[in-house]
Amino acid sequence: MSTSIGKRLLTGNKALAEAIALEMERDDHVFVMGEDVGVYGGIFGATEGLFAKFGAERVRDTPISETGFIGAAIGAAAEGMRPIVELMFVDFFGVCMDQIYNHMAKIHYMSGGHVKLPMVLMTAVGGGYSDAAQHSQTLYATFAHMPGLKVVAPATPYDLKGMMIAAIRDDNPVIFMFHKTLQGLGWMDQLDYSIGVVPEGSYTVPLGQAKVVREGTDVTIVGIQMMMHRAVEAAKQLEAEGIQAEVIDLRSLVPLDKETILDSVRKTHRLLVVDEDYLSYGMTAEIAAVVAQEALYDLEVPIARLAVPDVPIPYSRPLEQAIIPSVEAIFTAARQLVQM
Amino acid sequence: MSISLEQMKWMYATMVKIRYYEETMVTAYAEGKSPVFNIGAGPVPGEMHLAAGQEPAAVGICAHLRKEDTVTAPHRPHHHAIAKGVDLKRMTAEIFGKQSGLGKGKGGHMHLFDPEVKFSCGGIVAAGIPHAVGAALAAKMKKKDWVAVAFVGEGAANSGAFHESLNLAAVWKLPLIVVIEDNAYGISVPKKVSTAVASNVERAKGYGIPGFSVRDNDPREMYQISEQAVRHARNGEGPVLIEIETYRYLGHFQGDPELYREKNELNKLHEKDPVIRLKSLLESEGVVASDIAQLEAQVRKEVDEAYDFARKSEYPTIEEALLDVFE
Helix, strand or coil: CCCCCCCCEEEHHHHHHHHHHHHHHHCCCEEEEECCCCCCCCCCCCCCCHHHHHCCCCEEECCCCHHHHHHHHHHHHHCCCEEEEEEEEHHHHHHCHHHHHHHHCCHHHHCCCCCCCCCEEEEEECCCCCCCCCCCCCCHHHHHCCCCCEEECCCCHHHHHHHHHHHHHCCCCEEEEEEHHHCCCCCCCCCHHHEEECCCCCCCCCCCCCEEEECCCCEEEEECCHHHHHHHHHHHHHHHCCCCEEEEECCEEECCCHHHHHHHHHHHCCEEEEEEEECCCCHHHHHHHHHHHHHHHHCCCCCEEEEECCCCCCCCHHHHHHHCCCHHHHHHHHHHHHHC | CCCCHHHHHHHHHHHHHHHHHHHHHHHHHHCCCCCCCCCCCCCCCCCCCCCCCCHHHHHHHHCCCCCCCEEEECCCCHHHHHHHCCCHHHHHHHHCCCCCCCCCCCCCCCCCEEHHHCEEECCCCCCHHHHHHHHHHHHHHCCCCCCEEEEEEHHHHHCHHHHHHHHHHHHCCCCEEEEEEECCEECCEEHHHHCCCCCCCHHHHCCCCCEEEECCCCHHHHHHHHHHHHHHHHCCCCCEEEEEECCCCCCCCCCCCCCCCCCCHHHHHHHCCHHHHHHHHHHHCCCCHHHHHHHHHHHHHHHHHHHHHHHHCCCCCHHHHHCCCCC
């Protein structure tokens, strides 16, 4: 991946691993644990090279005991350590949700702010590669619903690195979701946007700031991770039809950057929200509600939502591709909004 | 492994303090709840799980702990908190839901956090064990000889968190001591109905770690076994499991009709009360009655002052509900 000077390209997973390495060098309290995070380097490569660099004491392979080791991360964080703990697939949350929902999220509040949990729970999300209902979810809303957790989901190698460094330095518990297909792994779909320019050295991208990734005047499309990338693809096609779509990469679910969304809607007067999570009670509903409450009279047409239509993720390729919002579906929905 | 007279006096005074604290809570909790019992009424609302009778487990091991050692406790946490040295005034204020409480009134009796003495507890059975594993891991990574103690009831020994934690602590050879307080019932379900082994100490073998039984709620035996256990953990030799046969004099929570108790069960338990037994031991060591009475008066005064502080403290302002979600 050689390129011109100052324009180093990295895959998503290498950007993540580099962020963790930099923080481990900077702060002895930072360490990593999880299943296969050691010699293997994480099933989705998020800890690639860390074991060789830092050894088994600070890059800890765990038994398959998510309650045990996520609970241990909470206990270590309460003692001032800064653990990064990996839940291999977000879908595995069910075996350890008590630790996440009842402890990681609530201890700071229940202690009146006296106990801090500076920890990162890093987890792989997303479908699109026929891994079926128990290995393909994003579950953004499941985590964003619970007060007390910051929930972030970066979409580019640059943001993966900068937001991971910010997450490690944050004194709050952070759920850090990386999208499997945006890791740039050799054994998954090869997507251009899973590789990007990543500066060497340390930098942070603040948690809780959305980003306008493409400016436009006719319709706002809000997405996160893969849906944001598909929205950009759709926006390029819309442009060919004379429609200027503004695309917002949400980047962070909690805190939610309402202002960036509202500013955009006040400009375009049309809103489409796209999500790789389930439709009902999800991110699309939350953003639609925010806009309906705070910018209803700026809207020319009703808000549109695209998401997984309240079914588990099916295995068969045509079925899965039909239920996860595609570039075509986004294109069509956005064009409809403008033509209404 | 004999107990020094000073240690014995500390254990006795702390057991009296715990017992008096819980007895005072029985009365305070009942306020505003008659003639109709409403769990949400009175100065102390919500569930209330009291530990009168279970004092030996807490004092026997906390006698060997330092401020830097961590203790995690379950939903019945007052005896552990008191034995670990949690600020009694702020703890009581928390239970009364006051701003001066440990958690500014946002935790309540099942969720007490005092980082000054590294104490925490929680309302989910067995969930505190992995937190103690993490504290033990932190101690090891910081190269300190601190230990972590997780208290749980015997019902917790059937949960996944218990087994995951023991395995993890054993694999990583962490300074963890799990203390199971077998008070014979998981709410109403007797141990023999819920548990495949007669003694949970047998389960230590499954993780290749030492396990010890303490019989008949004996504070002196708990002290002696805990000394070995804490030394083992502190020396870096890995986790230890202790199960103590203890008694719960009161219901699972206040208001429990206790239909599951056998007739006369409580009378039999009171006959071998651990506080009385330890008092006899002090007397046999030649401590005079007036000295014992002085110890008792001192701790009762502390408890009375804590309740007084709690009652006189202010409720949080409603804005407080929206604070402390994030740092």
